[in-house]
Amino acid sequence: MNKFLQFNFAVILLVLSFFTFFENAYAQASNTVSAVNISEAREGEPVEVRVELIQTQPISNVRFAYLPFGATEYLINDMELYGGLASFTIPKENVKLPYISYYVIVDLTDGSQEIYPLGAPDASSPEQITVKALSAKDKEIILLSPTRGEILPLDEVFISVSFVKATDNIHVPSTKIFLNDTDISENALFAGELIVFYAENFPGTISDGNQTIRIETFDSTGTPYHAIESNFQTVEAGYFQAVSSKFKYRGSIQAEARNEKFNDESEWYNNITANFSGSNDDWDFSAHTYLTSEEESSRQPQHRFSATVASEWLTLKGGDTYPRFPKYMLDGKRVRGFYGDLRLGFINVKTTFGEIRRDIEGQLLETYSSENAPLSSDIIAINEARYGNPFGRVNLGTFSRDIFAIRPSFGSGENFQWGFSYLHSKDDNNSIEFGAKPQENVVAGTDLKIALDNQNIIFTGQAMASLFNSDISTGDLTDAQIDSVFGEGSIYDADTDQIKDLKDFVGQFITVNQFIGPLNPQELSSIAAEAGIQLNYLKNSLDIKYIYRGNDYQSFGQDFLRTDVKGINLVDRIRMFDNKVFLSIGYENLKDNLQETKISTTTYQTLNTTLSIFPRTDFPNITLGYTNYNNENEISPTDTTNNIYLIDNKTNRFLARLSYDIKAGVDHATSLSISTSNRDDNSLADNDANYTSMSLSVNSYWEKHFTTFLSLVNYASEIAGLEYNYFTFSLGGRYKLMEDKLQLTASVSPSFGDFERKAFDFLAQYNVLQNLSFIFQFRYYDIADQSSNSVAGLTTRLNF
Amino acid sequence: MKSNNAWLKSFAIVLILFISIAAVNNIKDETPVALIKKIVKDVSYRPDDQSDWELAKTGKPLADGEEIRTGYRSLALVLFTDGSGLLRVRENSILHIYGDKEGEKIDKNTFIRRGKVGFDVAKQSEDESFKFTTPTVVASIRGTEGVIDVADDSTTTVICQIGLIALNSVLGNQSSGSVGGGSTAIIRKDGSIEVRQSTEEENNEVDKSKQSETRKLKLNTNEGKIEIEYLPDTKK
Structure with missing residues (x-):
């Protein structure tokens, strides 16, 4: 150390x-x-x-x-x-x-x-x-033309900046305009508080492609005041001629062949990507296809394809979609099927249906007679007539899983929206032969947004309830089975007619049998809900949220939700000194064991504070942060029966980040980051953890065609007594030649210490024509005493 | 003579000071009120009624009081320099751009003598105004999209797609009213204001007014190649 x-x-x-x-x-x-x-x-x-x-x-x-x-x-x-x-x-x-x-x-x-x-x-x-903040000063510089992301024919490019809304702090004649890092200020015309640059008066200043524009302002003493950056795209003059028919389109095709060598094993991978987009009046169309040699029936789909038709009020999409419903229900999961979103303002409907998981057949390894079959999760009933025995040991396959979700809502969502959501998802029991425990899930709920006082007060909330059946292979309970289990003198003393009525009702939505949950709905175990208020006043943005997620809540449309937790979360972001200084304070207090399914309740407390300084002048941007995690439950270390479940750990984490663009001969973008963390674990596991990482990088722009980058990373940790330290040094450069048609990028990145690796990357991109390019990429990685591997690939891209 | 010289010198100094002060007071803010973002085919401008029309070019700044005119199947996109709005001046239109700047705010007024203008105006701050004036009406706007059409007989049709427009007729009985999103107002020379729900045709008119892309026609002639750029017919 x-x-x-x-x-x-x-x-x-x-x-x-x-x-x-x-x-x-x-x-x-x-x-x-x-x-x-x-x-x-x-x-x-x-x-x-x-x-x-x-x-x-x-x-x-x-x-x-x-x-x-x-x-x-x-x-x-x-x-x-x-x-x-x-x-x-x-x-x-x-x-x-x-x-x-x-x-x-x-x-x-x-x-x-x-x-x-x-x-x-x-x-x-x-x-x-x-995350950079928007500044009040941004509004002082109005980039009239081109607007952000605008596509313009080369012969119509003119840049216009207005300072009509600027304060007296800006000295307009000192303004600098940079087009792709080239200062074009001296060619611009200054008309009072308006600056105009006509590209056609200076041939060669701009070529087709992506363009970056930066406007730097100064006060009357020459001190930098504020800068904004934007981008736009230029196309050949003929572009709009080509698309001037009612139906406009463009697209690209990219094909890649890549060889990966891992030690002595070598494998080729090929893929092709095609994108198409077009529009006709108010309607936009797009299609996307990605086909790869990695597609195999033993894996989930690797191919991707989709087609979309959209307007201001309607979106229809088929193929691979990633629909976004209330986040507790369905958010960002891939659905291969259909997605539709009708937005009429007062009433809206969103729906999706399709497959979220495809079937992958299992494998029969061994068969057993009834007498010899051992009890194990991978022993399942098989077709005796076909395989000779009624039971078999299998590698379990994966059932295909369908999903259907719908959300009607009322209100445009700007100031009010009330939505109702429903999701049903079910495994197809017949999709594979060797599988076990097909499952089914239903989620229903509502969500609400109300914004008041010009969005300065925003109430949001959502509440979802779920039903989950962990094994639907036996189907619904029969009335005879209900009679045998419930009723007077049976295992459960309950009214069988009521049970049957309940089964008939619930059975319309989900398979009802002994595997359905939750078993304790009265304890809100399958409810997930949150309610929050956001207040934006006095340069403060205060978010207060209460969350509740029962331990049995489950949605097949949301795999990553932490359940069995409730508590509050509070964040205040305070803007100071014209958005140059931000103080952010977050506090969270969560508890688990909502349905008392654990030996003890754990309290998770997090305090998160950050001070960010963005001076927007010739001084580094600085971020300083401190985070404290405190997790503990009620078990005493002296409780010899339960102390293995003791949770008692505290973590302190500090962060400092500085970034600075300096001019030392040429422009250098530099930054330094240091973070250190210390966890003190008082549980029996004594899982203490300390680490410190430090990184430093410099990107240097030597000239328009040549840039270099350098970085140093040092990482040192000690987790449960085990040290792990390494140091990585990276050096690389990018050079453009042949009138920017050829771009070469190379870097070396050796690591030393406990992680010993040598890495070399090389990339050459050659633009044969304006719309046709070839990219060659080569990577070599060597990890000491483990592996050496290389990747070499050639990619061709055609735009139309 | 010496005393005469002294008088003359004093007079000259006073004259120079006077002229200077007068000149300073008469210097207009040279910041243009608007500029022409895009031009299709035949668009011209003139500083005032007494001047000749000159051909406009893309990026042409428009000062307070300047006038622009579009020809047959022509189009001009006009941006206000405070970023508050965009005008789509359709074919055969004539309008004046006025802007009264005080500090950081500009009160904008566009006088449409004839023709059709599509507009997309951002929400104005409380102390700023954005107005359209036609021979029959003054329309005050805050955060609105729509079209104003001034017919040859000066009847004005205001189609409001989004937002709210306050109307004050300037002829006849000088009535006032307002037109909201999805509605159309017709203001006649007698000062009457008729407001009704927009027809599908009128909604289409607003959508068509947003079209600013052109077509080009290339002709091979004995004199060489001729390229004609034009705005497609939007009446179909």
Whole structure:
């Protein structure tokens, strides 16, 4: 550990000696994840996440777990897998200040999991996405043209910035306009508080493709005041001519061939992706297909396809869809089938139906006679006439599972909406031969939103109740079975007619037999509900929420909900100094054992505080955070009967992040991140855990065509007495040549210590034509004493 | 003579000061009120009624009082420089753009002499106004989408798709009223205001007014290639 301290000290000295070479590196040790690329996160705007995978061979699924600041639990969503890339979009409503914590769950084909970063979220710190705030100063700079995301023909491009709403703090003549990092200010015309740049007057300033525009303002002393950034897209003048017919369309086809070599095993993977989108008046159409050689009947589907027709008031989608209903019921799960959403304002209806899991046949391993069959979960009844014996040991298969959900609602949702939701999901007992315990689930509930005083007061709430049958293979109870079990003198002294009436009623929705739950509905065991109020006043955004989730609540449309928990969650975000300083305070107090199904009740308390400073001037952005977790139950350490169930641990976690764009000869984007955590576990397991991670990175923009990136990561942990330390050094560069037609990117990234790995990445992208490109990618990874593997792939992309 | 010189000098200084003060007081805020975001085919402008029409180009800033005119199957998209709204000036229209700037706020007024203008206006702050004036009505707008059509006989049709528009007729009995989302108002020269639910045709009119994409026709002639850009007929 001394060496580690010495190293950290050396790094700090290095940082100080370079004045402000701060960093924001996300590189972590992983055997499956190469990099996580995240688009700029701005408050209230969606964030794109792309996970680059080292190899796809052992991966069956990738999930993205993220936690908006102050939220009760991580939201976990399946990512879209396309070859060596997994992608996900964080919805705008979950992009909140000051940061979003996240980790990536990689499910491997052998049933195991790998988490990136390793050990997150408990044994190591999850990664974080810093969310930038919208500033009141943003409104002072009006980018009239082009608007964000606008597509313009090259001959119609003009940039216009208005300062009509600006305060006197802005000295308009000092304004700088950067188009793709090139200063074009001197070519712009200044007309009072309006600046206009005509691209046609300066041929060659702009070419077709994605464009970034940055406007920097200064006060009369030349001090930077505020800056905004936007993007738009330019297309050849003929583009709109081509699409000027009523039906407009565009699309792309991408094909990839990739070889993955893992030690001595080599495998080829091929995939093709086709996207098409078009519109006709008010209607938009799109289609998406992804076909891969990884599709196998022994796995869940790897192919993806969908087609969508949408207008302002209607969306119809077929194929692979990810419908969003109230989050306790169905949220982000893949449904292969149909999705429809009718939005009339006063009344709306949303529905989906299809398959959420396809059948995978099991395997018969051994047969048994009635006398010899052992008791085991993998011993099931089989077709005696066909296999010679009535029982067999099997590798259990997977039943196909269908789902149907519908949500009528009233109100547009802006200030009022009241919705009613229903979900039914059932395994198809006949879909496979060797399977056990097909299941069925029903969820019903309601949700409400009321916004008052121009959205400054927002009430939200939802309540869902579920029924779950853990084995429907025997079907419904018969009246004779009810008579034998219930009634006077039987096991349960209950009115059999009432039981039959109840069965007839409930049986309309779900199979009724001895496996249906909950058995204690009067204790609200299968209820999940929450109610919250959000107040936006005096630069404060205060969220108070009460949650209740019974231990038996279950929805097949929501796999990742933490149940058996109730309590409050409170978050206050305070904006100060024109959104340059944010203080965020979150407190949560949750208890489990709602239905007293555990030996003791555990209380989970979390205090989360963050101070973020975004000076928007020539000074680093700073985020400082402190989190305290305190989990304990009522069991005494001296209770020798139950003390193995004792929970008593406290965790303190500190975080400091600094990022700074400096000009030292050329522009450098630098950042530094330090986080440390200490868990003191007083249970018998004595599972103490300490870790410190430190990362430093510098991205340097030497010239328009050449950039380099450097990062250093040091990680040191001690979990239950076991030390695990490593250091990773990454160095890479990107160079564009041949008039930007060819782009070369290369990096080396060796790791030392307990995680010893050498990594080399190379990527060449050649744009043969404006709409045709080839990408060659090569990766080599060598993990000492474990494996060496390489990935080489060629991708062709055609846009039309 | 010396005293005359002194008088002359004093007079000259006073004159210069006077002229300077007058000049300063008469300097208009040179910030344009609006600019032309897109042009299809024949769009022209002039600073005032006394000037000649000149061909407008994309990005042309429009100062207070300037006038624009669209020709047959032509279109101009006009953006206000405070980001408050977008006008889609359809074919054969003439309008004046006015803006009265005080501090950070601009009171906008668009006088439509004739023709059809689609509008998409953001919600205005309490102390700002956005008005359309036609020969028969003044329409005050807050956060609204719709179309205003001024016929040759000055009858004005206001189709409101979203929001609320306050109306004050300026001729005849000078009545007032309002038209909300999904409704249409017809203001005649006698000052009467008739409000009714928009017909499907009128709703389609609003949707069609949003069309700003063009078609191009290329002709090979003996003189060389000719390219004609035009706005497709939206009356069908």
